[in-house]
Amino acid sequence: MQSIYEEEILELIASAWDGMTKDQRVHWEAIKIAPEKWVQKQSLPIEYLKEPIGIDRDEFDDEDMEGGAFDDGDGGFDEYSTDASDSEFEEDLDQEVDDGFWVVAVIGSKVLWYNHVEQGFNVSPFSTCGCIDKYESRKDDFDIAFKKVMPV
Numbered sequence: 001m002q003s004i005y006e007e008e009i010l011e012l013i014a015s016a017w018d019g020m021t022k023d024q025r026v027h028w029e030a031i032k033i034a035p036e037k038w039v040q041k042q043s044l045p046i047e048y049l050k051e052p053i054g055i056d057r058d059e060f061d062d063e064d065m066e067g068g069a070f071d072d073g074d075g076g077f078d079e080y081s082t083d084a085s086d087s088e089f090e091e092d093l094d095q096e097v098d099d100g101f102w103v104v105a106v107i108g109s110k111v112l113w114y115n116h117v118e119q120g121f122n123v124s125p126f127s128t129c130g131c132i133d134k135y136e137s138r139k140d141d142f143d144i145a146f147k148k149v150m151p152v
Contacts, residue, residue, distance in 0.1 A: 012114070110123055
């Protein structure tokens with residue numbers, strides 16, 4: 001999943017500007033905001049561990065912990081290490097983390113936003129600033145989504 005940059009969002013909106021009527025331009029000027037990243041309500045931030053968690057051998061009084069071996073339930077003993085490989089954590093950090101969706105307009109209790117997963121614009125409700133309440137998977141061009149928020 002490739003994220004999209006703010007400049008690309010602004011280009012998509014600018015390309016629709018020429019096709020807008022005078023009333024649409026006035027309405028757009030009233031509802032637009034500088035593109036900002038919002039999260040969807042269902043998603044929780046992913047936290048990455050910066051340091052591996054070690055096992056304090058003094059904390060355990062279990063026979064299986066003595067001598068650096070433990071029983072993993074299969075009847076055999078395996079060695080354990082308190083030193084986790086840093087490469088495990090670096091791999092996770094190298095992966096692109098979805099840091100939200102670009103919101104470009106606020107209209108009452110709705111937002112107009114770009115869904116980079118589906119590559120299209122959507123209109124969704126929100127109850128808390130910075131948080132989109134309902135994920136939409138529409139692939140609308142900007143002008144189509146914008147017409148959905150135009151007064152009738």
